[in-house]
Amino acid sequence: MGEVTLGQYYPTNSILHKLDPRVKFVGTLTYIISLFLIRGVAGWIFVTAVLAGLMFLSRVPFPYLIKSMRPILFILVITVIFNLLLTPGTIVWKFWIFQITKEGIRVAIQMALRLSYLVMGSSLMTLTTTPNALTDAMERLFAFLKVVKVPVHEISMMMSIALRFIPILMEEADKIKKAQMARGADFESGSFIRRMKAMIPLLVPLFVSAFRRANDLAMAMEARCYHGGDNRTQMKPLRYKGRDYVAYLLMAVMLTASILFRIFGKSAI
Amino acid sequence: MLIELKDVSYTYGKDTVYEVNALNHINLGIDEGEFIGIIGHTGSGKSTLIQHLNGLIKPTSGQILFDGSDIWEDGYNLRELRTHVGLVFQYPENQLFETDVITDVMFGPKNKGLSKDQCEERAKEALKQVGIPENFYKVSPFDLSGGQKRRVAMAGVLAMDPQVLILDEPTAGLDPAGRDEILGQIKYLHDKRGITIILVSHSMEDVAVYAKRLLVINDGRIAFDGSPKQVFTHYRELEQMGLAAPQVTYIMHRLHEKGLTVDLTATTVEEARRSILLALSMKKSGGTEEGGGSPWVK
Structure with missing residues (x-):
C-alpha cells in the first residue's frame, strides 16, 4: 500500500482525541488566525509554546508530526529563497544580481515559521480527528447556510x-x-x-x-x-462536554493574547 | 524442489502503528507436479503467502528460491518468474479491461514478448481449456456472466503457459455448477498438462476432493502440512482455528461413537458411502455387537 498521509488519523486516547471535532475545527481556525496576527519575538515564543503544548497533549509521536511537513518542503524552500532574495532593504550580502537584505532574512524566517507552524497545527487536527468526525463537525458548523439553500447535509x-x-x-x-x-x-x-x-x-x-x-x-x-x-x-x-467549553475559553485567551502581541509587539519581526 | 521458502516472514506497515505480522518464519518446499490446497480463515496470511511465491511481495526477512535461485537477488528477472508462476487472484474478473475477450487473454503472452500470432494461438488454447467457445472471442468481457468472466480471467493467466498455477479462492461467489466446472478444469490442467497447482480455499470439501497435500495456515504460520486425511484427523484443532473438517469427517466420527466401525479418515462423500455400506454389511453378517442405542443397528 502507498504512503499516503491523507486522513492520517493516529489512534490514541489523548485529550485532543476526545475533544469535540467542532472544537478542534474552530480551534485550528483560531490558531491559524493567531499565527498571522502575532508580531515580535515574544509573540513567536507564545505560539511556539502553544503548538508544543498541543503536540505534547496529542500524544502523537513527534516523527509523525514532522512527516506532515514533507509535502510542503518544496514550497517552503521556494518561499524562503524568494523572500531572501527579493525583499528590498539594507543589503547584507551581494553577489552578481543576487542580494540578501536584513529585512529579507527577517521575512524569510517569519514565512518559514508561519508555513511550518500552519501545516503542523492543521495536521495536528487531522491526526487527532477521524475524517468522518471532521465532516460531521463541518456539517454542524455550516448548518446555518441551509437558510440560503445550500445543501449542507x-x-x-x-x-x-x-x-x-x-x-x-x-x-x-x-x-x-x-x-x-x-x-x-x-x-x-x-x-x-x-x-x-x-x-x-x-x-x-x-x-x-x-x-x-x-x-x-x-x-x-x-x-x-x-x-x-x-x-x-x-x-x-455531537454534544459539547465540559472540556469543550474549557477549550473554547482557552481559544479566546489565545486570540486575545495574539491581538495584544499584534498591538504591543515590536514591529521588527 | 521447484519453489522453496526459507524462514520467510512478512510484516505489513512496518514501523507504523498499523504494523501487522502476516507471516512468521515460514519454511516450505513445493515440488513439481504437486496439487496443494491451502486453507486458513480470513486474515490468517494465506493470501500474503501466495503473493510471495511469484515475487509480488518482498519478504521482510527470509529467502524465496525458484528452481534453486533466489528471486530477490539483484538482477533476477521477476517478470519472467511471473510467467512461470501464474497467480489468479480472488475475483479475477475484476481485472478484465480489454475491448474483447481474446485481446484480454492475449495481454499476458504479449507482455511475455511473443509475436501476435503466437499470442493469439496461446489465447485460443487457454480459452479452450477453460471452456469458453469461439463465438465469445469477439464479445466484450464486460458483457459476460460472472462465471464466464472468471474463466476468461483464468485463461488470461493460463495463456502465459505457467509451470505453477496458484488460484486464490477460484470458486468464491459461484453457484455449485460453476464451482464444479472450475474445479474440474483445474484438475484437468493438473492431470493432463502437468501444471503444479496451489489452490487456496475456504471449502474443506473442495480441497479434500482435489488436493493431494494440504497446508493449514494459522496466524501466519503453517499449522499442519500433510495429506488431507492426515490433516483432517486434527479436526478439533482445526475448529479452534476457526476452520472445520469436511462434514463427512464429522458424520464418520459420530457413527464411530455410536459403535459403527467406519473408516474415520474418509474425507469425500464417495469414500464415506463405501465405508458405511461396508460397515453395515459386516454388522449384518457378524451381528453380535451391542444392540440398541444406535439407530444403525436393528
Missing part, C-alpha cells in the same frame, strides 16, 4: 462517502495492479508515454469497479429509504 454526505472510499479504492488499485503484474504487466520502466499506456489495464478495471461500487451504494441507500438530511437524527450526535 448533502455536501457533507458526499464528502464523507468520498473519504470513506479513498482507502477502498486504493486497496482495489493495489490489487488490480498486482493482478496485472502477475500477468506480466510492467508499470515501472519505459518512456513516459509507454508508462501512461501501461496504466490502461489498471485504470479501466478501477473505473469499472468504482462505478459498480457507487451503484451498489446508491441502491443500498435507496433500499433503506435515505432521502437527504431533513428530520434525520444521528447515531452519535
Whole structure:
C-alpha cells in the first residue's frame, strides 16, 4: 500500500482525541488566525509554546508530526529563497544580481515559521480527528447556510462517502495492479508515454469497479429509504462536554493574547 | 524442489502503528507436479503467502528460491518468474479491461514478448481449456456472466503457459455448477498438462476432493502440512482455528461413537458411502455387537 498521509488519523486516547471535532475545527481556525496576527519575538515564543503544548497533549509521536511537513518542503524552500532574495532593504550580502537584505532574512524566517507552524497545527487536527468526525463537525458548523439553500447535509454526505472510499479504492488499485503484474504487466520502466499506456489495464478495471461500487451504494441507500438530511437524527450526535467549553475559553485567551502581541509587539519581526 | 521458502516472514506497515505480522518464519518446499490446497480463515496470511511465491511481495526477512535461485537477488528477472508462476487472484474478473475477450487473454503472452500470432494461438488454447467457445472471442468481457468472466480471467493467466498455477479462492461467489466446472478444469490442467497447482480455499470439501497435500495456515504460520486425511484427523484443532473438517469427517466420527466401525479418515462423500455400506454389511453378517442405542443397528 502507498504512503499516503491523507486522513492520517493516529489512534490514541489523548485529550485532543476526545475533544469535540467542532472544537478542534474552530480551534485550528483560531490558531491559524493567531499565527498571522502575532508580531515580535515574544509573540513567536507564545505560539511556539502553544503548538508544543498541543503536540505534547496529542500524544502523537513527534516523527509523525514532522512527516506532515514533507509535502510542503518544496514550497517552503521556494518561499524562503524568494523572500531572501527579493525583499528590498539594507543589503547584507551581494553577489552578481543576487542580494540578501536584513529585512529579507527577517521575512524569510517569519514565512518559514508561519508555513511550518500552519501545516503542523492543521495536521495536528487531522491526526487527532477521524475524517468522518471532521465532516460531521463541518456539517454542524455550516448548518446555518441551509437558510440560503445550500445543501449542507448533502455536501457533507458526499464528502464523507468520498473519504470513506479513498482507502477502498486504493486497496482495489493495489490489487488490480498486482493482478496485472502477475500477468506480466510492467508499470515501472519505459518512456513516459509507454508508462501512461501501461496504466490502461489498471485504470479501466478501477473505473469499472468504482462505478459498480457507487451503484451498489446508491441502491443500498435507496433500499433503506435515505432521502437527504431533513428530520434525520444521528447515531452519535455531537454534544459539547465540559472540556469543550474549557477549550473554547482557552481559544479566546489565545486570540486575545495574539491581538495584544499584534498591538504591543515590536514591529521588527 | 521447484519453489522453496526459507524462514520467510512478512510484516505489513512496518514501523507504523498499523504494523501487522502476516507471516512468521515460514519454511516450505513445493515440488513439481504437486496439487496443494491451502486453507486458513480470513486474515490468517494465506493470501500474503501466495503473493510471495511469484515475487509480488518482498519478504521482510527470509529467502524465496525458484528452481534453486533466489528471486530477490539483484538482477533476477521477476517478470519472467511471473510467467512461470501464474497467480489468479480472488475475483479475477475484476481485472478484465480489454475491448474483447481474446485481446484480454492475449495481454499476458504479449507482455511475455511473443509475436501476435503466437499470442493469439496461446489465447485460443487457454480459452479452450477453460471452456469458453469461439463465438465469445469477439464479445466484450464486460458483457459476460460472472462465471464466464472468471474463466476468461483464468485463461488470461493460463495463456502465459505457467509451470505453477496458484488460484486464490477460484470458486468464491459461484453457484455449485460453476464451482464444479472450475474445479474440474483445474484438475484437468493438473492431470493432463502437468501444471503444479496451489489452490487456496475456504471449502474443506473442495480441497479434500482435489488436493493431494494440504497446508493449514494459522496466524501466519503453517499449522499442519500433510495429506488431507492426515490433516483432517486434527479436526478439533482445526475448529479452534476457526476452520472445520469436511462434514463427512464429522458424520464418520459420530457413527464411530455410536459403535459403527467406519473408516474415520474418509474425507469425500464417495469414500464415506463405501465405508458405511461396508460397515453395515459386516454388522449384518457378524451381528453380535451391542444392540440398541444406535439407530444403525436393528
